[in-house]
Each structure stands twice: as C-alpha cells, then as structure tokens.
Amino acid sequence: MTSPVRLRPEIAALPPYRQGKQAAADAFKLSSNENPFEPLPGVVEALRGAVAVNRYPDASASALRAALAEKWGVTTDEVHVGAGSVSLLNQFVLAAAAPGDEVVYAWRSFEAYPGIVTVSGATSVPVPLRTDGSHDLDAMAAAVTDRTRLVIVCSPNNPTGTTVSTHDFETFMAAVPNDLLVVLDEAYAEFVTADDAVRGGSLTERHPNLVVLRTFSKAYGLAALRVGYAIGASSVLDAARATAIPLSVTEQGQAAALASLELEGELLDRVARLATLRDQVRQALLDQGWSVPDAQGNFVWLATGDDTARAAEVFERHGIVVRAFAPEGLRITIGEPASVDGLLRAARELRGDTSS
Known part of the structure; x- marks a missing residue:
C-alpha cells in the first residue's frame, strides 16, 4: 500500500x-x-499488590536493579532493566550504530535482529550458521571491519537451540577489537544443561565491551509483562538508557520480576x-x-x-x-x-x- x-x-x-x-x-x-x-501464587499475589495504575512506575526500576545486582555480584549501575531483552537490544544498537555503520550477527538467528539494525540506519552483516546450526565465531570475527559497531551473539541460538562454548566465546572476544560492543543474548540461558556453554554474567568484569542480555519472559514465565535486563559496564548501559523510551517497564512487571527472584x-x-x-x-x-x-x-x-x-x-x-x-x-x-x-x-x- x-x-x-x-x-x-x-x-x-x-x-x-x-x-x-x-x-x-x-x-x-x-x-x-x-x-x-x-504463574506461581506468590507472583500472582505480587501482581495483585501492584494495582496503582494511575501512578507512573519507578523509571529506574531501582528495587529490581538492586535485586539483580545482588544476584550477579555487580553494582546497580551495571544493571539496566527494560521492556524485554529485545527492547534492550534495540537500545544498544541505537546507542552504537548509525548510518554507514555495520552490525554483525549469525543467521539464522532471532528474527528481530535485521529489523532492529535497519531501524537504526546501520547495515546488517549476517554470517551463516555452521551446518549443525551453531555460530561460526571465526567467520563472525573475520566479518568485523572498521565500520563494525556491534556484534550480536545468541546463545542458545534462537531458533536452532545451539550454544556457544566458553572456550570459543573467549577466543572470539580475544579476536575482536576491545572497543567493539559485543552483546551476548542469553534469553534462554536458564534452560541450558550443557556444561561447556558460555555464561555471560561471569565475564563482564573481564570484558568491559561485553553486555549480557537476560529476560523474565521465558524461564520465569512473565512473557506478557515484558521485563528484561542487561548486565555490563555502567558507561555502556548509560548510553542505552539515553535511547530508552521513559517509563516503559510497568510497576506490575517489576513487582512480578521481584517475586520471581524470591521464588527462583x-x-x-x-x-x-x-x-x-x-x-x-x-x-x-x-x-x-x-x-x-x-x-x-x-x-x-x-x-x-x-x-x-x-x-x-x-x-x-x-x-x-x-x-x-x-x-x-x-x-x-x-x-x-x-x-x-x-x-x-x-x-x-x-x-x-x-x-x-
């Protein structure tokens, strides 16, 4: 039309x-x-208590950030909460990439990636998966140029379900520039049973250019409430916060996420x-x-x-x-x-x- x-x-x-x-x-x-x-009864009870829909939510999600900071052993400034992990990814792409820049990611992967990059004005550089459905991190590192501003690694990969190993991820991080933003999308991390799979939450201190995305939509069963979070260097998260739509995480979502952490x-x-x-x-x-x-x-x-x-x-x-x-x-x-x-x-x- x-x-x-x-x-x-x-x-x-x-x-x-x-x-x-x-x-x-x-x-x-x-x-x-x-x-x-x-939802567990405790989560439902928390939702019933968050009924002041005539009031704006806490814009910084301070209570949830504090709980997540304690869980991951980081400061509250190193936690950013948004309306689902895909919303957060959009913020990081907007913060890092502009027309003329490139964003590298594996393909096929999460179907929202190409659209997010296009909206930012940047150019997608999709790197084919291996025949077993896993990331080809060597090829992804080779695709990085002086125009690359962000790389997305999805583990487990949506939709193939494969993970990136800790060894392969560390090798990849050593191969790319240390001022290149790497986003590790771990939306399904809680379902992982493979011993060698990367766990991004333990790596952000060693790699200041790494941001890890998690969500309450999948394992915690809060898909309708749209709550995700990022862990990374405070300066990088501040850049994402600057692009965020204010007040996009509801008080109901925050209450349910806090209750879910208590019932983890x-x-x-x-x-x-x-x-x-x-x-x-x-x-x-x-x-x-x-x-x-x-x-x-x-x-x-x-x-x-x-x-x-x-x-x-x-x-x-x-x-x-x-x-x-x-x-x-x-x-x-x-x-x-x-x-x-x-x-x-x-x-x-x-x-x-x-x-x-």
Missing part, C-alpha cells in the same frame, strides 16, 4: 515483526517459546522439567531419523527446507501450531506434556512413516 506521507524507503520496505501464530482452542500453541506453566528455586525446578522433556522430545525425533541440533533452549529445530510450509500444515493438522521459517525450517516450543504425542505423530508423518 502506498503511504500518504514520505517515509524512509528502507522502513517502508521492512516487514513488521510477526508474532507466532495463535492456536485454536483444541490445539497446542508451540510457536512462541512461551512457558506453559501458570521453585521456578527453576519447572525449567529443569521442561529441559528434561526437551531432551526426550529431541531423542524421539532423532530416533525417527530427523537431524536435530543440540537443543539447549525450550524448543527444538527441524530443518525442513523447501518443505517448511507444508510441514507446518501437517503439524497444525495434528493440533500443533509451530513457528515456520520458510524456506529453512520449523521451531517447535516445548510446551505441555500433553502436546508431545501430537508433535511426534506429525513429525513421523513427515518422515513418511504413518504406521502409528
């Missing part, structure tokens, strides 16, 4: 972010990487159960003959290639709504245990085995 006003041509051509498809009442929505568990043990027990189910689903898919990357998030990846659109229809016919990234593959969230039978039936049909 032709716009009645003059727009930036690259923005007019940019497709908006598309949310995972909603599910019918009799289907399972496994398209958005949501946590299937209902119980919540992470749920995460462990989801990780166990994830491993079981992946093994069942491997047994069917699928090649499934080492899944370390709360989802699995099926490389269905040019058959992706039809594959998504097969899953939907079995009551499973998945996220299709044509022409590459399907991302399937680990949701309710009751969804597994339909998931595996659909996958088996796609493999050509309809015997059960």
Whole structure:
C-alpha cells in the first residue's frame, strides 16, 4: 500500500515483526517459546499488590536493579532493566550504530535482529550458521571491519537451540577489537544443561565491551509483562538508557520480576522439567531419523527446507501450531506434556512413516 506521507524507503520496505501464530482452542500453541506453566501464587499475589495504575512506575526500576545486582555480584549501575531483552537490544544498537555503520550477527538467528539494525540506519552483516546450526565465531570475527559497531551473539541460538562454548566465546572476544560492543543474548540461558556453554554474567568484569542480555519472559514465565535486563559496564548501559523510551517497564512487571527472584528455586525446578522433556522430545525425533541440533533452549529445530510450509500444515493438522521459517525450517516450543504425542505423530508423518 502506498503511504500518504514520505517515509524512509528502507522502513517502508521492512516487514513488521510477526508474532507466532495463535492456536485454536483444541490445539497446542508451540510457536512462541512461551512457558506453559501458570504463574506461581506468590507472583500472582505480587501482581495483585501492584494495582496503582494511575501512578507512573519507578523509571529506574531501582528495587529490581538492586535485586539483580545482588544476584550477579555487580553494582546497580551495571544493571539496566527494560521492556524485554529485545527492547534492550534495540537500545544498544541505537546507542552504537548509525548510518554507514555495520552490525554483525549469525543467521539464522532471532528474527528481530535485521529489523532492529535497519531501524537504526546501520547495515546488517549476517554470517551463516555452521551446518549443525551453531555460530561460526571465526567467520563472525573475520566479518568485523572498521565500520563494525556491534556484534550480536545468541546463545542458545534462537531458533536452532545451539550454544556457544566458553572456550570459543573467549577466543572470539580475544579476536575482536576491545572497543567493539559485543552483546551476548542469553534469553534462554536458564534452560541450558550443557556444561561447556558460555555464561555471560561471569565475564563482564573481564570484558568491559561485553553486555549480557537476560529476560523474565521465558524461564520465569512473565512473557506478557515484558521485563528484561542487561548486565555490563555502567558507561555502556548509560548510553542505552539515553535511547530508552521513559517509563516503559510497568510497576506490575517489576513487582512480578521481584517475586520471581524470591521464588527462583521453585521456578527453576519447572525449567529443569521442561529441559528434561526437551531432551526426550529431541531423542524421539532423532530416533525417527530427523537431524536435530543440540537443543539447549525450550524448543527444538527441524530443518525442513523447501518443505517448511507444508510441514507446518501437517503439524497444525495434528493440533500443533509451530513457528515456520520458510524456506529453512520449523521451531517447535516445548510446551505441555500433553502436546508431545501430537508433535511426534506429525513429525513421523513427515518422515513418511504413518504406521502409528
């Protein structure tokens, strides 16, 4: 549709972010990487206490920042809270990159990355994943030029689920300029069970150019409340804070996040159960003959290639709504245990085995 006003041509051509498809009442929505568990009673109680919707929230999220600083052993100035980790990433890209600059990231990765870079006016430099769905950090380091202002590393990678090892990440950090901003997107870190996976929270002191992103949307089950946070050098976080839309984190979101930290043990027990189910689903898919990357998030990846659109229809016919990234593959969230039978039936049909 032709716009009645003059727009930036690259923005007019940019497709908006598309949310995972909603599910019918009799289907399972496994398209958005949501946590299937209902909020804990303590979290619900905290939300009930945060009802002063006629008042603005604490703009600095000071109580939540203090709690997170204590959790990670940093100062409150080294914690920044925003409306989800994707909102924070947008702030860091705006703070670091402008027209003529470049942002390097692996591809395929989180589908919001290209749009965020385009909106900033910078240029995307996507680096293909390895054949096993993992980051090619050597190639990413080689893609860095004097125009590069930011590199995004996603571990576990959305949508393939693979992680970056601590050794490989440290090698990468040594290979790139120490004044280049590196953002480690760890939205799914709580689901990781691989011993060698990088844990960014322990590395920011050693690497002042590193910022780590986390979120309460996934493991903590607060997707609707939009609360994420960043850990890094205060001067870098201040630059992001300068680009932020004021008052974008609600008091309800902060209250629920604080309650979730107090109930973290119980919540992470749920995460462990989801990780166990994830491993079981992946093994069942491997047994069917699928090649499934080492899944370390709360989802699995099926490389269905040019058959992706039809594959998504097969899953939907079995009551499973998945996220299709044509022409590459399907991302399937680990949701309710009751969804597994339909998931595996659909996958088996796609493999050509309809015997059960």
